[in-house]
Amino acid sequence: MPHSRPYMALVTFKFSNRYCGGFLVREDFVMTAAHCLGRSMTVTLGAHNIKVNECTQQVIPVETPIPHPKYNSTTYANDIMLLKLKHKAKLNCNVRTICLPSKTDKVKPGMVCSVAGWGSLGVNIEGPAKLREVQLEIQRDIECIWRITYYNNAFQICVGDPTKIQTSFHGDSGGPLVCGHKAQGIVSFGDLGGTPPAVYTKIKYFLPWINRTMKRFNLRGPD
Numbered sequence: 001m002p003h004s005r006p007y008m009a010l011v012t013f014k015f016s017n018r019y020c021g022g023f024l025v026r027e028d029f030v031m032t033a034a035h036c037l038g039r040s041m042t043v044t045l046g047a048h049n050i051k052v053n054e055c056t057q058q059v060i061p062v063e064t065p066i067p068h069p070k071y072n073s074t075t076y077a078n079d080i081m082l083l084k085l086k087h088k089a090k091l092n093c094n095v096r097t098i099c100l101p102s103k104t105d106k107v108k109p110g111m112v113c114s115v116a117g118w119g120s121l122g123v124n125i126e127g128p129a130k131l132r133e134v135q136l137e138i139q140r141d142i143e144c145i146w147r148i149t150y151y152n153n154a155f156q157i158c159v160g161d162p163t164k165i166q167t168s169f170h171g172d173s174g175g176p177l178v179c180g181h182k183a184q185g186i187v188s189f190g191d192l193g194g195t196p197p198a199v200y201t202k203i204k205y206f207l208p209w210i211n212r213t214m215k216r217f218n219l220r221g222p223d
Helices: 141-147 203-215
Strands: 008-013 019-026 029-032 041-045 058-067 081-085 112-117 132-137 156-159 176-179 182-190 198-202
Touching: 008 029, 019 182, 019 203, 029 182, 029 203, 041 081, 081 203, 112 182, 141 156, 156 182, 182 203, 198 203
Parallel strands: none
Antiparallel strands: 008 019, 008 041, 019 029, 029 081, 041 058, 058 081, 112 132, 112 176, 156 198, 176 182, 182 198
16 A cells, blocks of 8 residues: 555665665664665655655655664675764654664564565566565575575574565665564665575664664754
8 A cells, every 4th residue: 555654765876776775763864774875865755656756755865874884795794774864854644763673572483574665576677666565474594594605693684485486676675674563674685586585684783883873863953
């Protein structure tokens, strides 16, 4: 249903056709993947169809991108980034924040979570104009350890049944893995051909860095 995921953000870059997903975690902060860092970033909130200018959309420039200081572009370790927006989003029924996990939350194999985005639906297939969502099952760590060179279960989650074709893909990077109304993971990387499982950044592991980083920027008054 349109706008049923009001926390979703589209992250775009000046002079580039590439884009990423993201999600609103505070009125002035969007969370995404560190590998989505680019020049002159802009966030669109309240979008459903990204090919038209919907009246619900709020387009906000990114004032300060803050990738994790220990992000590794080879292994995708610490693949998390906060985007400080130039001004606060105006919260309404189409634009809302999503809760982050608590340090005691557990994401276990067999749990079914959702991933949404505007990413490609397959190799050499353009991404959809309208937001799409898929339900994906959390896997045992061994499923990613067998298949993916740099998987580390300390700060990553293995997601997507290898016997099914459903997974996140190009353009979905940075979007949230939502389990029980909380963002538990961030779309990070996977098989180049789009075969599940894929690797998601485990948000819970980074809570101290997230809280410390956002505390540096106090919420301003009304814009």
